[in-house]
Amino acid sequence: MSRTYVVTGAASGIGKALTERLRREGDTVIGVDLRDTDVTVDLTTAEGRTALVDQVTEKSGGTIDGIAAVAGLALPIPATVGVNYFGMIATLEGLQPLLATSSAPRAALVASLAAIEPFDDELHAALVAGDEQAALTRAAAIAADSGSGASNTIYNSTKNAIALWMRRVAPTETWAGASIPLNAIGPGVIATPMTADLLATEEGRAALGAGAPSPLNGPAAPPTAPAALLHWLISEENTHVTGQLIFIDGGAESIRRGKDI
Template identity: 70%
Template sequence: MTRTYVVTGAASGIGHALAARLRGEGHTVLGVDLRDTDILVDLTTAQGRADLVVQAGERSGGRIDAVVAVAGLAAPVPATVGVNYFGAIATLEGLRPLLAESPAPRAALVSSLAAIDRVDPDLHAALLAGDEVRALALAAAITEAWTAESENSIYNSTKNAIALWLRAQAPTPAWAGAGIPLNAVAPGVIETPMTAEVLASEEGRAMLAAGAPAPLNGPAAPPTAPADLLAWLVGAENTYVTGQIIFADGGAEALRRPGVV
C-alpha cells in the first residue's frame, strides 16, 4: 500500500535520508525545507507555517498518511527556538486535520540525545508555556551573552521541551484518541557536515566512541540509521507504539542514565 508523507528538513541529513527511503519504496513524499525540495517555507515564521499547511493540503489532495517533523537547527541562535520547538509543533498540529483522512495516520518528530543535557531554565519554561515571543527574546539574550557553558543551552532546551510536549500530547484525544500514534526519535552523533571535523581525527573519533558503547556504526551513525527507525514509526505496520522517545545513539543514553527506565 502506497502512502503520502510530509517530511520537514528534507533537503539534508536525516530528513533527506528518510525522504529518499520512502520514495524508494514507492511512496509519495512532500519534502519541506528552505531549498531543494517540494514545499519551500521558513518554519521560523508564522507565514511559513501557514503556507506549509496550505501547500500540503493542495498537493496531497486533502489527505496525508504521515507527518515527520525533522527540520531543526543546532546553532546557538534564536532561530533554533523557532524551528526546533514552535515550528515542529505548528507542523504537527497544522497538518493533523489532513491525517484524520487517512486509514492509518502516523506522526513523529526528531528530538536528540542532547535532550538529557543541561537546559536554560528560563528558556525551557517559556517553551513549555508556549510563549514564543519570550522564548525568542531569551534565546537572543543567551546568544548575546555567549559563554562556553551556555553554548548548547538553546538547542538542549528545545529538544528537551519538544520531547516533553510529545509525551504530554501523545495520549490525548487529539492524537491517540483519534487513532494517530505520535512518537520521537532522539539521535546521538550522526554523520553530518557539523560532525565532519571531529570525525576526521583519531582523537575525535575516540572521544565520540567513548560515549557510545555500541560498535554497530563506529562513533557516529549515518543519517539512514534514525531515518530507518522513523520510517517504521510512521508506517502502517506500527500498530501499538505511541508516546515514545526512542534513543538511536549507540547506547549513549543508557551509559549516561543507567538508573532511568
C-alpha cells in the same frame, strides 16, 4: 499500497535520507525545507507555518498518511527556538486534520540525545508555556551573553521541551483519540559535515566513542540509520508504539541515565 508522507527538513541530513528511502519504496513524499524541495517555507515565521499547511493541503488533496517532523537547527541563535519547538508543533498541529482522514495515520518528530542534557530553566519554562515571544527574547539574551557557547544551551532546551510536548499530547484525544500514534526519536552523533572533522581522526573518533558503547559501526551513525527508525514509526507496521522517545545513540543514554530511568 502507496502512502503519502510529509517530511520537513527534506533537503539534507536525516530528512533527505528518509525522503529518498520512502520514494524508493514507491511512496509519495511532500518535502518541506528552505530550499530544493516541494514546499519551500520558513518555519520560524507565522507566514511560513500557514503556507506549509496551505501548500501541503493543496498538493496532497486533503489527506496524508504520515508526518516526519525532522527540520531543526543547532545554532546559537533565536531561530533555533522557532524551528525546533514552535515550528515543529505548528507543523504537527497544522497537518493533524489531514492525517486524521487517513486510514492508517502516523506521526513522528526528531528530538535528540540532547533532550537529557542540561538546559536553561528560563528558556525551557517559556517553551513549555507556549510563549514564543518570551522564548525568543530569552534565547537572544543567552546568545548575547554566551556567544558560540549558547548553541548547546538553546538546542538542549528546545529538544527537551519538544520531547515533553510529544509525551504530553500523544495520549490525548487529538492524537491517540484520533488513532494517530505520535512518537519521537533521539539521535546521538550523526555523521554529517558538522562532525566530519572529528570523525576524520583517531583521536576524534575515540572522543566521540567514549560517551557511548557503540557496539556496531563506530561512534557516529549515518543519516540513513535514524531515517530507517523514523520510517518504521510512520509506517503501517507500527501498530502499538506511541508516546515514546526512542534513542538511536549507540547506547549513550543508557550510560548517562542507567538505573535512574
